Amino acid sequence: MCNPRRVLVQVxxxxxxxxxxxxxxQATASTEIRDHGRFTVDVALDTMMGNRALTVLERCLAGEFPEVQGWSRGDDGVYRQRxxxxxxxxxxxxxxxxxxxxxxxxxxxEAQAEVEASGIVLGEVAAEAVCSYFDDGWGGYTxxxxxxxxxxxxxxxxASALDSLRREQQGQHIEAAVAQARSDAQAQADARLREQHDHLRAALRRRLQASLADAxxxxxxxINRLVGEVYRQTLIEIARQGGGRVVSDQRDGAVMELEIEL
Structure with missing residues (x-):
């Protein structure tokens, strides 16, 4: 084995x-569609028993009587029950x-958009490498x-230098194409959402109306159970205030039997 030598290759x-x-x-456009429906039910307590019945109704809703589950009362003063x-x-x-x-x-x-990016890569790349060998080929290093x-x-x-040159010169064009494709996809998604909005709202309204009808x-x-309890409590209150008494007070499911002696 003798002193190693080196060979330099430049390309x-x-x-x-x-x-x-x-x-x-790709892009996504989203929105929240809301709808609200209502109907009213007359509760003719005041026409049959006067304002006293309405007062008892409110006491029932406030949970004053153990026979009736109280409703929640909001800051607006409205009682609500699911x-x-x-x-x-x-x-x-x-x-x-x-x-x-x-x-x-x-x-x-969702929507998808495509944009073509193109151009010309111009320049010159160079590289070199060094490797050692021995004159006598020791160890196979000829x-x-x-x-x-x-x-x-x-x-x-x-090849690595060429890839770097391509990335450097293509990068700005590709970034611009990505931004354009993203913008186009978002515009398409927004347009599709606008097109479908009225149809989706109408479908939601139909489901809402069906929910109200089913309920x-x-x-x-x-309401019948609540009104029955209001009648019961009102009659008991009237009887007691007039010196009467409750002779019988029974219930069987939704059926109430009340006997009062005045």
Whole structure:
């Protein structure tokens, strides 16, 4: 084995190549659609028993009587009770109840857009590599082998330099194409959402109306039970204030039997 020697390989390439790339971007447009419906139910307590019955009704809703589950009262003074998918509402002193229902749906629409980016990469790239060998070929490190290895290393470095040149010169064009594709996709998604908005709102309104219709039996049942309890408590109160007494007070499910002696 003698002193090692080195072989240097230099490579270069003039670059003049056209390029094009198709850029694809997606976008989403979302909105929240809300709808609200209501109908009123007359509660004829005041016409049959006067304002006393309405006062007892409010006391029932406030949870004063253990036989009736109290309703929640908001800051607006309105009593509310959930009945299935709807809400029963009562404002103190009124002779009617309002049945309300609301629906909210989050709608999302996607769109995709393509923009072509193109240009020409111009420039020159160069690379070099060094590899050692021995005159006597010790360990298999011959000049031919060293030159082959150095050439391979230089070619890899040249390819890397070429990729860097391409990225540098293509980058701005691709970024602009990405921004344009993203903007186009968003515009398409927004337009599709606007086109579908009225249709989606109409579909939501139909579901809301169906929900209100389906709830009528449950609402009627809840109001009848409440009104029956108001009658019961009002009659008991009238009897006691007049010196009478309750002889019998029984209930079987939704049926109440009240016997009063005046």
């Amino acid at each position: 270069n390439r003039a670059v003049d190549e056209a390029w094009q790339r198709l850029v694809t971007e 009945v299935g998918a709807v809400t029963l509402c009562y404002r103190a002193g009124d002779s009617r109840m309002t049945v309300e229902a609301g629906m909210t749906e989050l709608v999302s629409v 000049e031919d082998r060293a030159r082959e290895q150095a050439r391979a290393d230089a070619d890899r470095r040249l 009528q039996d449950a609402v009627r049942h809840a």
